[in-house]
Amino acid sequence: xxxxxxxxxxxxxxxxxxxxxxxxxxxxxxxxxxxxxxxxxxxxxxxxxxxxxxxxxxxxxxxxxxxxxxxxxxxxxxxxxxxxxxxxxxxxxxxxxxxxxxxxxxxxxxxxxxxxxxxxxxxxxxxxxxxxxxxxxxxxxxxxxxxxxxxxxxxxxxxxxxxxxxxxxxxxxxxxxxxxxxxxxxxxxxxxxxxxxxxxxxxxxxxxxxxxxxxxxxxxxxxxxxxxxxxxxxxxxxxxxxxxxxxxxxxxxxxxxxxxxxxx
Numbered sequence: 676x677x678x679x680x681x682x683x684x685x686x687x688x689x690x691x692x693x694x695x696x697x698x699x700x701x702x703x704x705x706x707x708x709x710x711x712x713x714x715x716x717x718x719x720x721x722x723x724x725x726x727x728x729x730x731x732x733x734x735x736x737x738x739x740x741x742x743x744x745x746x747x748x749x750x751x752x753x754x755x756x757x758x759x760x761x762x763x764x765x766x767x768x769x770x771x772x773x774x775x776x777x778x779x780x781x782x783x784x785x786x787x788x789x790x791x792x793x794x795x796x797x798x799x800x801x802x803x804x805x806x807x808x809x810x811x812x813x814x815x816x817x818x819x820x821x822x823x824x825x826x827x828x829x830x831x832x833x834x835x836x837x838x839x840x841x842x843x844x845x846x847x848x849x850x851x852x853x854x855x856x857x858x859x860x861x862x863x864x865x866x867x868x869x870x871x872x873x874x875x876x877x878x879x880x881x882x883x884x885x886x887x888x889x890x891x892x893x894x895x896x897x898x899x900x901x902x903x904x905x906x907x908x909x910x911x912x913x914x915x916x917x918x919x920x921x922x923x924x925x926x927x928x929x930x931x932x933x934x935x936x937x938x939x
Contacts, residue, residue: 707742708749714740715750719759719772730760730770757783777866785870792874799930802871807919809868810852814899814915817858818908825858829900834893848889849876851896855915858903875926888925895921 705713718724730736733751737744751770754760761773791797817825832851852872856865895918902910 707740707746708753711736711740711742711746711750712753715754716757716759724772726772726774728772730772732769777862780866781869784867785873788870788874789877792878799875799926802875803919803923803926806868806871806875807916809864809871810855810919811912811915813856813859813861813864813868814903815908815912816861816864817855818903818906818911820860821858821903821906825854826904829854829858829903833896833900834889848892848896851900855899855903891921892918 715724715730724730730751731739733744733747736747740747751760751762755762758773758776758779760770762768762770788797788802792799792802821829829851832847832854834847849872853865853869856868859865895914899911899914899918902914
């Protein structure tokens with residue numbers, strides 16, 4: 676290779692290296708309406724904009740953000756779809772910060788977790804681990820905080836004493852766990868754990884387990900209920916742990932059978 680050619684190759688390598696070194700660790704610029712929505716969302720989450728507070732008029736916000744009114748409207752539509760703001764018509768109308776709803780948060784989480792699960796972004800093992808992290812403490816708290824009404828509600832979810840009710844199945848199982856979350860007295864546990872449970876029900880179960888399996892589940896439920904009724908927090912958590920460990924192989928088996936066969 677001649678010296679001139681060698682110099683040309685070296686110069687090219689240096690230029691390419693310079694281009695690589697000049698790359699900045701930046702994120703692509705988002706559409707203006709997304710940036711407006713993001714800033715308003717942050718103000719709501721921080722409490723700078725409080726529940727029931729009226730936002731400035733579209734024209735005023737357009738001036739403040741330095742964007743068009745159509746951009747403001749698009750941003751507000753996005754926030755409205757998330758139920759962060761609501762629009763009222765009439766003389767005293769406008770756009771207001773919406774009051775948060777536990778039910779809406781649960782619904783949003785259930786949809787999101789379901790999408791992540793369906794796309795295999797999160798595995799059944801990860802969902803089961805999250806459930807254990809929520810429900811074992813919930814059983815412990817329920818034993819310490821349950822009221823007479825909570826105990827009545829839990830008792831009502833149990834199958835009859837004379838054996839398994841084939842129609843009871845997953846519906847009774849679900850209501851038992853939801854009653855424990857309620858009895859824990861922690862609303863956040865309820866909001867977080869219910870969507871996880873619902874995704875497991877929708878994707879993996881649908882009452883496909885055998886009648887014998889549900890008999891064993893009911894035995895577990897009675898043990899958990901007895902510990903909660905007795906106010907024994909540690910026994911409640913331990914019985915819940917044993918119960919969830921019993922359920923794990925079932926979910927894993929249904930997960931395997933639900934997957935399409937691998938190509939040869």
